Amino acid sequence: MKILFVISTLGFGGAERVCSLLSSRFAKDFEVCIAKFDKSEPFYELNSDIRLVNLDFGVGEKGFLGNIKKRFGKIFLLRKFIKDEKFDCVISFMDSTNILVLMATRSLKIPIFVSEHTSFELVKDKIWDKLKRIFYPRANGLSVLTHDDYRYYKKFVKNVNVIYNPFFGEQKAVLQKQNLVLFAGRLIKLKGCDLFLKAIFKLDKKLIDSWEFAVAGSGESERELKNLAKELGIKVKFLGNVKNIDEIYKKSKILVSSSYVEGLGNTLIEAIYYECARISSKTSGGCELIRDEFDGLLFEVGNSNQLSQKLGTLMQSDEKITQITKNAKLKIAEFDIETIYQKWLNMLKNGGFE
Structure with a gap:
């Protein structure tokens, strides 16, 4: 056939x-x-x-x-x-x-x-x-x-x-977790990377200094976003398109999806396998994949203040990160x-x- x-x-x-x-x-x-x-x-x-x-x-x-x-x-x-x-x-x-x-x-x-x-x-x-x-x-x-x-x-x-x-990646990966927050996706307005950058800026400075932040992806808004990061005075690594994205997931403790509209983000699925605690805007895809405060955190679409608050909460608690990633794995067979x-x-x- x-x-x-x-x-x-x-x-x-x-x-x-x-x-x-x-x-x-x-x-x-x-x-x-x-x-x-x-x-x-x-x-x-x-x-x-x-x-x-x-x-x-x-x-x-x-x-x-x-x-x-x-x-x-x-x-x-x-x-x-x-x-x-x-x-x-x-x-x-x-x-x-x-x-x-x-x-x-x-x-x-x-x-x-x-x-x-x-x-x-x-x-x-x-x-x-x-x-x-x-x-x-x-x-x-x-x-x-x-x-x-x-x-x-x-x-x-x-x-x-x-x-x-x-799911697209290693089923059983060897993880090497660091204090790293990851945003992965196309750099276009709908993906809301600007919200991610603004949320970082609003975090407590002592917290920022003990973590790293990375953006994996490219797109029409890339230059604009890099300029925004400079204007805000925050250190964010722009990695471009990464073929071996699994290597970044293995190091990341937190994955942020800040889209304004999202169907079913692959990053929110991939994060389950690599034990990254997920924070997502309340898009249809985010709400489909995450039960707030159980297997991830949700924030209102477009609200960088709420994202910053949720992000700060996770960054201050490895225990909460561990519990959220453990709960997320309960649905792993579905993917x-x-x-x-x-x-x-x-x-x-x-x-x-x-």
């Missing part, structure tokens, strides 16, 4: 990471191909049995008319590729690619499954919301990351399934790749893929 995964790029990012890991697991049992729309090398490792195809159409902005031409070009190119290759199933990642795939496969008798990796609250604009309501019901199945997303999409899509992101894989197989079966 031939399965096609479609994603815009395979660069540094949460959805890209999940696609890489999930497709690699499928490749153990099926003939798997990944189609993407650029020529860049994958950031994450893939199963060597996977066939990677670059349907190079570019992913940058080309102006209004250029973007329209580019999207229609992608639709026709993708449709021809799927028909010629005679795939038995197509799995798409990310909203814009999902809609493109559903448009390209209209009237083709192939099961199509789409995967959402952002919160339903992050609606680009009314046009995108309408496009989802028009095209998503045509999918044979939809995977979402939280129960909030499930309740939203269930109103107009039949086969909706809550499937968490799988095992085999557990996630079986949920995907069940969704595909319920959607007509045999």
Whole structure:
């Protein structure tokens, strides 16, 4: 059986990471191909049995008319590729690619499954919301990351399934904990790294002097954030994109996710395995993964004062860090790749893929 995964790029990012890991697991049992729309090398490792195809159409902005031409070009190119290759199933990642795939496969008798990796609250604009309501019901199945997303999409899509992101890393790591607080993620406004920096600034100076702070990731806001750190007079290491992020997790005692909107942050899952105490804003993803004061700490979205207070509490208590990380491990089996894989197989079966 031939399965096609479609994603815009395979660069540094949460959805890209999940696609890489999930497709690699499928490749153990099926003939798997990944189609993407650029020529860049994958950031994450893939199963060597996977066939990677670059349907190079570019992913940058080309102006209004250029973007329209580019999207229609992608639709026709993708449709021809799927028909010629005679795939038995197509799995798409990310909203814009999902809609493109559903448009390209209209009237083709192939099961199509789409995967959402952002919160339903992050609606680009009314046009995108309408496009989802028009095209998503045509999918044979939809995977979402939280129960909030499930309740939203269930109103107009039949086969909706809550499937968490799988863990991506060492199952049994040797930890070497230091007084280190980590922020990991793309450096864009939605991820709220500015809140993290402001929260550090508001900590007691004696506490700051006995800890280190690191930011792993890159993005369009990187220069702005580095300037903010300088303006605040705080010492923060900006590490850029880190392929061996597990080495940073092993040293970190605390992981901060300060997003304004978040589906299901991979960092909050990875932190469980590496015994990092988690602090998250009350996004749908944060609330899905953390029970406040039990297996992590939650703060109001956009509230750097509250984040600073919660962060300071943890930094002053190794005992609290130990208890929170111990409680977090009670849910560890939910993120095992085999557990996630079986949920995907069940969704595909319920959607007509045999």
